Amino acid sequence: MLPVSTVVPHVLQSATAPGCFPTNRSVFFSHPATILTSIYVWRIVMIKSVKGTSDILLPEVLLWQYVERTMANTAKVYGYEEIRTPTIEMEELFSMSVGQSTDIVEKEMYAFPDKKGRHLVLRPEGTAATCRAYIEHQMNLQPSPAKFYYMGSFFRYEQPQSGRKREFHSFGVEALGEQSPVQDAEVIDMVMTMLSRLGLAHLSVDINSIGDDNCRPAYKEALRAALAAHEGELCEDCKRRMSDNPLRVLDCKREDPSLLESLPKSADYLCTDCEDHFHRLLSTLDALKIPYRLNHKLVRGLDYYTKTVFEVISEDLGAQNALLGGGRYDYLIRHLGGPATPAVGWGLGLERLTSVLTARYPEFTGSLAIPLAYIVHSETAMAVAFELRRTLAGAGWALDLDMRQDGFGKQLARASKRGARMALILGEDEIAAGTCAVKDLTSGSQLTVALADVAACLASAVQKQS
């Protein structure tokens, strides 16, 4: 069961006003004898969000905050620190890393020239930028491995369908500088902890090894030879991929599954080093009791992976059930001009995760932001009311403050409407005495306390209820 936070800070909801622009200046002439009249004709223009992007509103945003907080806290306790890289990067960072022949680089990048003609992109994924930052700031000189988590917006120009957004949100981790397969197991173990803290059960790992520069060329050759016999059956993209990156064919959703199943398996072509790495990883997962399944068709869509590739599956979610994917990318940092640095990581789409959690725990998103107490006050008590709010909010109490300062009855009605459990009442008498009336809005009971004692009063009310 997900913990449901009952008291969360008041969240301001801003209304989005439609844009109002003069679009057409028209001059109307009435009868020639009358005075010339000119008016602006205004047309209301409703500005909508960009295709493939969404607003994340209440109550869903509460779930997003909870998911991001839980994942970030778990990463922290596993020894991973946050890294924040820019939203825009140089275009070649991704063509060099993600791969020239991938869908992302070929079709999906938001690329544009800036005013000086530089080729920029809105970042399509997180790993390459983390590696760019690692190289740029010479993090190889710091204690190794360097462990990071990141979260934020990413951009791909895709057809927005089946939950895919053009601006989407990811959470990812990267461990840079460690080649041991135990490091691969750690990033997998961490995400299992994160997902089970979020209430997801029946998790397992789909895993494969796609080898390295020693053994992959022979595997690619074998794959090309096998594919050549079926060239006529392949989709247009795969016919093209067959020569430069035949592994991508295994990933293609348009191919016949039985054809893919019959193709040579990368695990049968591993060199001693890759085979040893893969076996040690699997025995570590066995020791950690993390269930896994060997999936020979799993290659991941990006060119930079070596050795380990994996996806985490929740068996509760039906056929298209991968929650996240990741793998090892031992050559990427060197390829981008840095020192040879083995690395492993994963990335997870937050749109998918939050929709899965919403479907499983609909009651979670029902917990709206409500203040614990609502300050009711007269106009002359305004400065004291703000001061009391500032002090209590500074101590973490969720409060709302009435803005209209009309009759106390009306203010108390608004307090109840907001769902507040208590009202803190500041009238003329209270101001003169340096006190505050604390009213329980459920029972109607009321007591008067010194202003300095209000926090203790709220604490005891919360304790009494819990």
Ligand SMILES: [Zn+2]
């Ligand atoms: Zn294909």
Ligand SMILES: [Zn+2]
């Ligand atoms: Zn190898």
